[in-house]
Amino acid sequence: MGSTLAQKVWADHTVLRGEAGGDDLLYVDLHLLHEVNTPAAFDGLRAAGRTVRRPELTVSTEDHNVPTTSPLDGFDDPAGRRQSVQLRDNSDAFGIPMYRRGDEEHGIVHVVGPEQGLVRPGMTAVCCDSHTTTLGAFGAIAFGIGTSQVEHVLATQTLWTRRPKDMAVNVTGALPAGTTAKDLVMALIAAIGTGGGQGHIIEYRGPAVEALSMEGRMTLCNMSVEAGSKAGLVAPDETTFAYLRTRPGMPQGAEWDAEVAYWTSLRTDPDARFDKEVTLDASAIRPYVSWGTNPAQSLPLDGRVPSPADFDTATQRAAAERALAYMDLEPGSRLTDIGIDTVFVGSCTNGRIEDLRAAAEVLRGRRVADGVRMLVVPGSAAVHRQAVDEGLDRVFTGAGADFRPIAGCSMCCGLNEDRLRSGQRAVSTSNRNFEGRQGKGSRTHIASPAVAAASAVAGRITAPTDL
Ligand SMILES: CC(C)[C@H](C(=O)O)[C@@H](O)C(=O)O
Ligand code: SF4
Numbered sequence: 001m002g003s004t005l006a007q008k009v010w011a012d013h014t015v016l017r018g019e020a021g022g023d024d025l026l027y028v029d030l031h032l033l034h035e036v037n038t039p040a041a042f043d044g045l046r047a048a049g050r051t052v053r054r055p056e057l058t059v060s061t062e063d064h065n066v067p068t069t070s071p072l073d074g075f076d077d078p079a080g081r082r083q084s085v086q087l088r089d090n091s092d093a094f095g096i097p098m099y100r101r102g103d104e105e106h107g108i109v110h111v112v113g114p115e116q117g118l119v120r121p122g123m124t125a126v127c128c129d130s131h132t133t134t135l136g137a138f139g140a141i142a143f144g145i146g147t148s149q150v151e152h153v154l155a156t157q158t159l160w161t162r163r164p165k166d167m168a169v170n171v172t173g174a175l176p177a178g179t180t181a182k183d184l185v186m187a188l189i190a191a192i193g194t195g196g197g198q199g200h201i202i203e204y205r206g207p208a209v210e211a212l213s214m215e216g217r218m219t220l221c222n223m224s225v226e227a228g229s230k231a232g233l234v235a236p237d238e239t240t241f242a243y244l245r246t247r248p249g250m251p252q253g254a255e256w257d258a259e260v261a262y263w264t265s266l267r268t269d270p271d272a273r274f275d276k277e278v279t280l281d282a283s284a285i286r287p288y289v290s291w292g293t294n295p296a297q298s299l300p301l302d303g304r305v306p307s308p309a310d311f312d313t314a315t316q317r318a319a320a321e322r323a324l325a326y327m328d329l330e331p332g333s334r335l336t337d338i339g340i341d342t343v344f345v346g347s348c349t350n351g352r353i354e355d356l357r358a359a360a361e362v363l364r365g366r367r368v369a370d371g372v373r374m375l376v377v378p379g380s381a382a383v384h385r386q387a388v389d390e391g392l393d394r395v396f397t398g399a400g401a402d403f404r405p406i407a408g409c410s411m412c413c414g415l416n417e418d419r420l421r422s423g424q425r426a427v428s429t430s431n432r433n434f435e436g437r438q439g440k441g442s443r444t445h446i447a448s449p450a451v452a453a454a455s456a457v458a459g460r461i462t463a464p465t466d467l
Contacts, residue, residue: 002269004166005235006201009141009266013124015158023160029140030118031153032127033060033096034109035083036415041128041150042090053157055095059118060087062101063108064415068377068404071102076417094154107380107407110134110348114218115382117247121236121263126153131348131431133224137217138244139236139266141201144225164230165275167200168268171208173283178465180358181216182350182429182448184208184280185223186288190298192278197229200276203268204234208282214243215354222349223431226295236263287463289335289447290433292323297433299335301451301463307331326435327443336461338445342426343374343401343456344438345449347412350429351379353386355449359429360392362453362464363399369459374401375418377410401456414439427455 003011016025031054038060045052052058065080067073075081091098099106105116110131113119121139126132128150135142145159153159175184189196202224204217212220217234224232234240241260244250251259290298291305297320299306308320308331324331329338345351345359356378368374376396378384384407387393396403404410411418412430414437420426422441429452430437433444445461454464 002272004268004272004274005139005203005266006141006164006166006233007272009122009124010163012122024163026124026159026161028126028153028157028159029057029123030113030125031058031157032109032113032118032125032132033058033087033150034064034127034129035062035087036064037128037147038090038150039083039086040147041154042086042094044148044151045094045154048155050155052094052096052154057157058096058154059099059113060091060096061099061106061109061112062087063407064409064413066101066406066408067416068406068408068410068418071406080415101406104381107378107382108348108351108409110222111351111379111383111407114138114214115247115380117244117249120244120259121240122266126159130225131222133229133232134218134222134348136221136224136232137214137234138240139233139263141231141233143231165200167197167202167229167276168274168278169202169204170277170279171204171206171282172279173208173281174211175208175282175285178450179285179287180448180450181212181219183285183288184282185220186290186295186298186446187285188278188280189223189227189296190288191280192227194226194294194296195228197224197227200229201231201233202227202229204232209234210237213354214239215352218352219349223295226431235267287448287451289427289445289451289461291327291329291335291445292320293326293433293435294319295431295433295446297323298446301335301461303335305329305331305333305335336463336466338425338461340425340427340445340455340460341372342420342424343368343372343452344377344411344426344428344430345452346375346377346379346410347430348379348409349431350449351377351383351407353383355429356383356387356392357390359449359453360395362450362467363401363457364395366399366457366467368400368456372456372459374456375404375411376401377404378407380407383407411438413437414442427452427461
């Protein structure tokens with residue numbers, strides 16, 4: 001029997017094979033760090049008198065807490081400021097390269113890794129962050145780890161972890177015009193639930209996946225963790241190689257050809273077996289928006305707010321009831337009748353250049369509705385530069401949106417000064433709509449950049465085609 005892509009990459013990195021059901025010791029090719037969840041790992045290293053085993057395979061960036069208004073201090077939260085200072089100090093002390101606010105490589109960890117050519121097909125990559133799954137878009141096995149595991153990887157460049165099962169998500173057909181990778185992944189999570197991928201690495205396959213750009217594949221893999229999966233993967237192909245070709249530090253000439261030959265071999269064998277398979281018809285997917293407080297509580301935009309009675313299990317009914325109360329929504333009302341006061345375009349899900357282009361396209365020649373605040377935060381300094389080069393900054397500011405000069409997580413998680421006030425309601429291009437995610441009492445509807453921009457113009461949840 002053949003092997004899946006995930007099995008091949010896993011086997012290539014297995015240093016010690018665990019007993020049945022036990023953990024394998026996995027070699028780590030790339031270790032990314034940000035300021036949250038890492039101070040204690042460095043404290044642990046210091047206490048044990050250890051060094052960082054492979055600082056040259058480790059890169060840090062500050063993204064969660066940083067203000068996005070200027071490269072200068074500007075923190076409103078001393079705890080957030082402290083974490084950034086600690087990461088700078090720890091990176092310096094242990095010889096770890098770091099991208100700081102104001103640097104040209106700086107940005108959200110999952111955006112800068114690919115941009116800077118740090119992730120390549122067939123690698124293993126970890127980071128103290130659940131959305132590390134983003135990097136699976138390159139055919140790498142990439143997943144989030146906790147603080148004690150960060151310490152272990154810093155010290156040894158290896159990690160004890162359970163070998164996941166294999167899941168295939170086959171996406172047939174083609175996405176209709178105006179429907180994006182975000183809608184695809186939201187439709188998937190709505191179908192399989194927030195636990196649908198638990199214990200598995202998902203390999204996304206089929207023509208609709210192959211047709212996606214690298215940006216789209218990153219959006220797809222980014223939200224794999226919202227389906228509970230360990231990681232998401234797309235097999236590398238010409239689209240992957242074209243993206244990587246221009247990245248810093250890529251090999252040239254014969255060395256490049258040898259890399260491409262190896263990357264091309266990274267495919268699931270025709271006779272490989274998946275533990276679980278799901279098939280989705282891309283041509284039936286329409287733009288999605290979330291109505292509840294987990295990403296599976298999402299529907300096509302032309303739908304209506306569900307009633308708890310619509311759900312099959314008692315658990316789902318109770319979750320819907322609680323979500324409706326928190327979100328202050330009436331069952332049966334149209335999703336497109338929900339008024340909003342804030343729109344956030346950004347995050348590691350949808351803060352890349354294609355996402356900003358899609359939002360700008362909708363805003364061109366239009367204005368953000370009175371009483372609506374729209375925030376556009378680039379995912380990286382490179383995305384910011386590209387947006388300015390293309391004149392997108394003028395489209396955003398001309399429409400009345402606030403376009404930020406510095407990259408960061410910003411209103412995705414409300415760890416910097418960009419938060420919703422209690423009771424405020426946002427359409428957000430991020431990946432989580434949990435209670436209080438964008439500030440205490442905040443209400444979040446996740447959607448694609450185009451839907452977010454259209455909603456900003458209309459002042460309520462709106463599809464671009466309805467403007
Ligand atoms: C702060 C960090 C650990 C967290 C994560 O792991 O994902 C954050 O990035 C998030 O999106 O909730
Ligand atoms: S942008 Fe949001 S989801 Fe991504 S790493 Fe930052 S907080 Fe997490």
